[in-house]
Amino acid sequence: MGKLTKLVTEPLNLNNPITVQILGICSALAVTVKMKPAVVMALSVMFVLAFANVIISLLRNTIPTRIRIIVQLVVIASLVILVDQFLKAYLYDISKQLSVFVGLIITNCIIMGRLEAFALGNKPLPAFLDGIGNAAGYGIILIIVSFFRELLGSGTVWGIQVIPDSWYAAGYQNNGLMILPPMALITIGIIIWIQRGKYKELQGRS
Amino acid sequence: MKINVQSNLYTFIYASVMVILVALGLSWTYLKLKPLQEENRLKEKKQAILASIGVYTTRDSAQILFDKYIVDNFVVDANGDKVDGISAFDVELEKEVKKDIKDRLLPVFIAKKDGQTFYIFPVYGKGLWGPIWGYVALEDDLNTVYGVTFDHKGETPGLGAEIAERWFWEQFKGKKIFDENGNFVSIAVVKGADTKNDPHKVDAISGGTMTSKGLEAMLFDCLQAYVNFINKEKAKTGERWAS
Numbered sequence: 001m002g003k004l005t006k007l008v009t010e011p012l013n014l015n016n017p018i019t020v021q022i023l024g025i026c027s028a029l030a031v032t033v034k035m036k037p038a039v040v041m042a043l044s045v046m047f048v049l050a051f052a053n054v055i056i057s058l059l060r061n062t063i064p065t066r067i068r069i070i071v072q073l074v075v076i077a078s079l080v081i082l083v084d085q086f087l088k089a090y091l092y093d094i095s096k097q098l099s100v101f102v103g104l105i106i107t108n109c110i111i112m113g114r115l116e117a118f119a120l121g122n123k124p125l126p127a128f129l130d131g132i133g134n135a136a137g138y139g140i141i142l143i144i145v146s147f148f149r150e151l152l153g154s155g156t157v158w159g160i161q162v163i164p165d166s167w168y169a170a171g172y173q174n175n176g177l178m179i180l181p182p183m184a185l186i187t188i189g190i191i192i193w194i195q196r197g198k199y200k201e202l203q204g205r206s
Numbered sequence: 207m208k209i210n211v212q213s214n215l216y217t218f219i220y221a222s223v224m225v226i227l228v229a230l231g232l233s234w235t236y237l238k239l240k241p242l243q244e245e246n247r248l249k250e251k252k253q254a255i256l257a258s259i260g261v262y263t264t265r266d267s268a269q270i271l272f273d274k275y276i277v278d279n280f281v282v283d284a285n286g287d288k289v290d291g292i293s294a295f296d297v298e299l300e301k302e303v304k305k306d307i308k309d310r311l312l313p314v315f316i317a318k319k320d321g322q323t324f325y326i327f328p329v330y331g332k333g334l335w336g337p338i339w340g341y342v343a344l345e346d347d348l349n350t351v352y353g354v355t356f357d358h359k360g361e362t363p364g365l366g367a368e369i370a371e372r373w374f375w376e377q378f379k380g381k382k383i384f385d386e387n388g389n390f391v392s393i394a395v396v397k398g399a400d401t402k403n404d405p406h407k408v409d410a411i412s413g414g415t416m417t418s419k420g421l422e423a424m425l426f427d428c429l430q431a432y433v434n435f436i437n438k439e440k441a442k443t444g445e446r447w448a449s
Contacts, residue, residue, distance in 0.1 A: 061211070063211075078231070085235055092246040
């Protein structure tokens with residue numbers, strides 16, 4: 001059981017897909033302007049990654065090596081489109097939030113990365129857990145980055161104003177740069193810096 | 207019989223079967239779900255029209271409230287004359303905005319709430335990544351904005367997508383689309399200016415300049431088409447309208 005639990009816990013920190021594997025950066029920049037879209041994205045990625053992992057794992061002995069990337073892409077894209085179509089029919093309000101992300105999920109390298117690195121060589125249950133773990137690790141970073149970007153860039157947290165009006169009256173201004181992608185990248189860089197400072201075994205890894 | 211998974215024939219067959227299965231699967235799902243999706247879309251349209259007059263409803267009660275508050279709807283042309291034979295609800299705005307103003311079909315919805323009459327005009331335009339649209343509700347002076355709703359297909363979450371949030375809509379309350387001389391000026395979406403006291407300006411979205419500008423252009427382009435209709439309506443109810 002320890003081995004299976006590790007699949008879920010390792011990507012949360014020491015093998016985090018964003019800060020250690022350096023995957024999924026583009027979506028991390030795009031959707032972390034505010035916290036709410038970031039959480040929606042993280043949950044969507046979790047669903048797609050976990051099930052794509054299971055499907056590819058089940059098919060792993062049948063896929064010809066030469067077209068494996070194509071097969072992975074087809075599985076991911078079909079899954080995302082199916083989810084989107086179902087939401088539009090049965091959970092319309094959530095689909096409105098998700099439709100924007102459809103393109104971003106399909107091209108998220110974490111999903112392709114884990115399919116290549118894990119699902120192709122492992123059984124369905126470990127693959128499922130690996131998907132959950134990596135998506136959770138992705139989600140944690142997204143939440144941290146979006147928290148700071150929303151707080152400093154818009155003065156709100158989860159849409160609720162936190163910076164008091166009195167501060168604005170005194171001359172405080174929202175940091176407009178925080179809303180732009182470069183600051184997200186710098187924030188992620190700072191997180192990587194803190195993480196590697198604390199967990200020395202990560203240093204020296206490229 | 208041992209199948210060579212790496213052989214050319216197997217690869218070819220595998221790819222073909224996969225493509226066919228996926229295509230069939232996705233098409234079938236789409237066809238099966240289309241009626242439900244269309245129903246949701248129509249309900250959402252009614253929700254949006256109601257929201258522009260401040261009536262926020264769930265999708266299920268949209269139809270009942272729509273029939274309650276929207277008392278009339280019709281289509282006019284650029285000269286302000288009624289056009290028969292087509293329902294305002296069925297007009298596809300994305301097709302109409304591509305036409306020249308003089309050829310457009312312009313839907314109008316009339317709402318009555320708490321004894322007041324409102325005129326609701328749909329708008330449609332281009333955001334940064336895709337279409338944006340909405341509804342503008344004017345008070346019976348056909349000048350002051352009572353409420354608006356906006357929506358989009360794929361604007362950036364947290365930035366351009368904020369045009370779909372209520373805080374953005376609230377800004378438009380009380381703004382006017384005609385100036386004191388009766389000229390149509392629409393509403394500008396600007397950065398940094400003193401928008402609270404200007405009846406023709408609202409704040410753009412920080413980081414969402416392109417979407418904001420697209421919205422501004424959409425308002426001008428779509429509302430401009432109704433000017434003749436508005437002038438004819440004002441002439442009809444001239445005594446009631448005070449500038």
